[in-house]
Amino acid sequence: MVTASIMNGPGFWIMYAVLLVGLMYFMAIRPQSKEKKRMAELMSSIAVGDSILTSSGFYGVVIDMTDDTVIVEFGSNKNCRIPMQKTAIVQVEKPEV
Numbered sequence: 001m002v003t004a005s006i007m008n009g010p011g012f013w014i015m016y017a018v019l020l021v022g023l024m025y026f027m028a029i030r031p032q033s034k035e036k037k038r039m040a041e042l043m044s045s046i047a048v049g050d051s052i053l054t055s056s057g058f059y060g061v062v063i064d065m066t067d068d069t070v071i072v073e074f075g076s077n078k079n080c081r082i083p084m085q086k087t088a089i090v091q092v093e094k095p096e097v
Contacts, residue, residue, distance in 0.1 A: 043086050046070065053091035054084065 046052070050062050052072065060072035063081065070089070074080045 042089070042092055046086060046089065046092055047094075049095050051093040051095065052089045053093075055088045055090050 046062060046065065048062050048065060051059065052062060052070075053059055054072070058072075058074055060074040060082075062070050063073045064071040068086055069083050070086055071081055071083050074082065
């Protein structure tokens with residue numbers, strides 16, 4: 001009888017709601033904010049001369065930049081230069097000095 005009254009009480013439902021909110025925070029919100037922070041650091045670290053990987057799978061070298069766009073040179077053909085948004089960059093590799 002005691003367990004039945006605990007399961008029906010308002011304290012149980014409050015603890016259940018707190019548990020669900022906590023679980024949602026650690027499963028969805030926290031990893032998403034970590035990824036957003038990592039991408040912001042990646043975008044701020046891009047410089048001219050960096051080798052990059054785009055979201056479509058192309059490798060290239062940054063040859064010019066503005067606030068939100070970069071001009072990327074693809075392959076060994078010096079005529080293949082494409083402007084693209086910084087958000088399309090998923091990986092940056094700094095040139096070895």
